Amino acid sequence: MVSGGWTCGALAGVVGVDPKTVERWVNLGRTPRRGVALKAAEALGEDVHELWPALRQSRAARAVSPELVALYEQRADVPVSVFAELVAQAHRQVDLLVYAAVYLHEAYPRFNELLRERAAAGCSVRIAVGDPDSACVQARGVEERFGHGIESRCRLALMHYRPLLATPGFELRTHGTTLYNSIYRVDDHMLVNAHVWGVNAYRAPVWHLRREGPGGLFDTYADSFARAWDTAQAVEE
Structure with missing residues (x-):
């Protein structure tokens, strides 16, 4: 279960990823790609940086393109x-x-x-x-x-x-x-x-x-x- 009562499958459907990907976010602490993370945070009604602190760095400071x-x-x-x-x-x-x-x-x-x-x-x-x-x-x-x-x-x-x-x-x-x-x-x-x-x-x-x-x-x-x-x-x- 994801925060806000969402299931991994339901959230996966909203953001367009495989449910196993969401499970890895929840169970293994993986950080999604920025574009996917923004969609997930919007659906959950949460701050994306609170959910995934690793995304706090600015676009200019990131060493690797998210693409x-x-x-x-x-x-x-x-x-x-x-x-x-x-x-x-x-x-x-x-x-x-x-x-x-x-x-x-x-x-x-x-x-x-x-x-x-x-x-x-x-x-x-x-x-x-x-x-x-x-x-x-x-x-x-x-x-x-x-x-x-x-x-x-x-x-x-x-x-x-x-x-x-x-x-x-x-x-x-x-x-x-x-x-x-x-x-x-x-x-x-x-x-x-x-x-x-x-x-x-x-x-x-x-x-x-x-x-x-x-x-x-x-x-x-x-x-x-x-x-x-x-x-x-x-x-x-």
Whole structure:
């Protein structure tokens, strides 16, 4: 039983979490994420900081963003199943901003089929890959000591996605932006592959974000995707 006569199941339903999560708050003293904590405190009619003192620190003082789900030291540490499972559960949108990321098709041969299924279910699927002839892509090859390899991988990525061009809800574009981060978004989840000068993307870190509300770290990257998408050129059938 939670304070105020609430059961764990009832409170879980109000704030949108699993009842076992609420049980961990009550029995193990766990502190929920700030957005969830605020909803729970409002439902209980309590002060959120009295319920969970650990949340007293200011947003500016917090060492870790509440939107951070996981941090991987390098992309190679992220199982492909993590992204594939997110895509399989997509309800609204799937957005990719990459130069190539052909590892998705190499490690998950059903990736195109999965995207086609989500588009058929009403999801918007937007894929932006690097323009192999752009100066930025060619510069990245030099910086990573990969030469023309990055350009060829961009062309290979286009070959992978072209069979989807006739799929309603699917859009494919090429971009020539300086790619500071590769962005993999599925609804309110996002994997951000931060690029490091001179380092191949598979060796650079990745953070998994989950959107908590407007104006957070998630929205910073979502806005970046939108700006890059607006500069990209549509690939026609």
